[in-house]
Amino acid sequence: MTNTTLQASREWWSQRWLELLDSYRFKKRLERARNYARQGNVLSIEFKGAKVLAKVQGSEVEPYKVSLSLDSFSDEEWGYIIETMSKKAVFAAKLLAGEMPQNIEEVFTANGLSLFPFTLGDVHSKCSCPDKANPCKHIGAIYYQLGDRFSEDPFVLFQLRGRTKEQIISDLRQLRGEKLEVKTTKKDDGQKLINSHQSSVRIDECWQYNEPLDSSLVVITPSSNETVLDMLGAIPLGKTEDDSINLNSSDVVMKYLETLYKDVSQKAMLAAMNVGGS
Known part of the structure; x- marks a missing residue:
């Protein structure tokens, strides 16, 4: 399989990530990085919070240590993101199906943020090798390996921004649950008054849906x-x-x-x- 064929077979979010690396003008260095990624030189990749820590076997006996991270969004920013996500069921439906919604960036741009880094300068990376260039072939190999991981699990991309899959799903469920929560308060005469965050729902219409169903919601x-x-x-x-x-x-x-x-x-x-x- 050629690099062009491999690239075309990737999901769009993985391609978007790798396009950033492909913009790097030192093509020979990228070719060596791809070879490192494909030939098993990447010995390990693990997350420590939102930071990626990896070991890449180079020409020396001891493997080189690589770290890579993006700027994490704050708790407040993630709160706005999750709230925006919860308003469109398509995002939750596709993510839970292991697919990245095509227009997911709208959620972030609506809050003045970007899920994907704009330039390589937005990616903070470091390698213990003597090569002063960045990205070196060891860092480049981690870029490519992360592209593969994004294909397998789109939530890895969110983790680079500071939120794990479990956290996102939990926050979405909690927020959607709060919208359906029914509160009870007491009137002056001691009777209970039921207040709902949503309009009243008729039980006999609970299973009816008379509007056209968005095909993107169906998996x-x-x-x-x-x-x-x-x-x-x-x-x-x-x-x-x-x-x-x-x-x-x-x-x-x-x-x-x-x-x-x-x-x-x-x-x-x-x-x-x-x-x-x-």
Whole structure:
């Protein structure tokens, strides 16, 4: 696979990261950095908070130590970011599906920030090698390795800005939960008055949605090998004098339900993908 083909196969957010490095004018140095990244010279990469610490094997016996970081956003800035995210369910839906929303930058620019660094100067990197140029081939190798990690987990990019996947998901859930929270207060006569942060909801309309559904909110995935039947376990049929009869009865029912489950799952997938539709 050529470098051009490899680059084209990457997700857009990984490409965006690597475009920053490709803007570096010393192409021979970048070629050596790519070779280091592909040939196993990067011995380890780990996060210490928002900073990346790595070891890269160079020409010396001892591997070189590399550090790389971006400017982290403050707690206040992250608060604004999460609040903006929570207003659009598409962001949470795609991120939870392991995909970076195409217009995710809007969340940051709306708050006067940028998720991606503008120039290589915005990336703080250091290497213990004697090469005075920055990025050296060891730092460059870490750039490329991080591009691979972004492909596997887009939340790594957020971690460079100071928030882990767990923190972001927790903050989103908490913020969305607060919007649905129902508070009770006492009136002067002692009766309880219920106040909701949202408009009143009719129970009979709870499962109705009359507006066109944004296709970007829909993530269609095939069912896994483990179904809800596996999680529920064997059916606890009534005890009989002959335990073998009880076991056989349970098996028959489970086999029947498994057949129905697979049939319904297949029809649901076909319906969701509009196969055979007009």
